[in-house]
Amino acid sequence: MSAIDDGGWHQAAIGLGGNIGDAAAAIAQALARLDAHPDVTVLAVSGLYRTPPWGKTDQDWFFNACAVVQTTLEPLALLDACLDVEKAMKRQRLERWGPRTIDLDVLTYDTITMQTAALTLPHPRMTERGFVLLPLADILPDHVVGGRSVAAWAGDADAAGIEIADGRAAWWRDRAGEVSGGV
Template sequence: MTSSARQPSTPVEAILGLGSNIGDLRAQIDCAVAALHATPGLRVTRHSRYYRTAPWGETNQPSFLNICIAVETTLSPRMLLETALRIEREAGRVRRERWGPRIIDIDILFYGDEVIDEPQLHVPHPYIGERAFVLVPLADIAPDRMVGGRTAREAAAAIDRTGIEQLDWEVHL
């Protein structure tokens, strides 16, 4: 287990999941990706396709738009989390209910191969293997990444994809 405050001496690949289901979904996700890329010590390297997805957890809400991105970062895991939370706040996100509607959500799925279990920071993200809206875009950018004993590609192929629709939108980095 690693301390989330330790800043790496060389860049680490982290994988983030982003989602939105309030307002202009694509604009909010693209703005969040741009804000992440503009952060000193962080560079977006890969971007999945866009997926329209059914809500998970609390299902009485609009569909989501979801993506995964890979970044190279010299930010510590805790600093990366603080950056994600700041970008969410600046976009107008207010946390009212767990798994409820949101303008933007940025989750740290992986931070290198580290395992972190601290208050508000659990890496790898504990629900990756249960969520098609994470596994399907994750398989786009990191198909060989291990998730619960299988590759992301294998896990995405095995999960129920009901409610997952790939959108034919151009990806810009």
């Protein structure tokens, strides 16, 4: 058996964001949905960040956060679980880097490096994005990506305009209940 499909627990980092509707509550609901999955446990969540749009800049600002999860799912199955959360929350993929209600990205999975048509690990552009690195450094500062720690990448990241909207560790648990229909 490989290290991936051994049935044991693995650690993954998930990036979350959105800029349509109550994006902070949507991120909280997505985290609650992931945590409710029988094969996923949310271990830590970053603060909630308010960030300028990246890539396509003529749109509303985003809210972003990162989470560390423990999972028995293989990387592609974890991606599918994230996509299922997006689908349940009515995510529509209309435009690359465009507005979205919710977005979940698998950023890292243990220390695995892999590339498939569906998933590249670590996430191929995470080290270019302050809106990923700053929240990820909150919860996984010593994790090594591309030969450097997340904290080192975050220290060099373009953080222009990025601000902490809620720095509490439990912000998402408070907001998950605000979404009508629950989780």
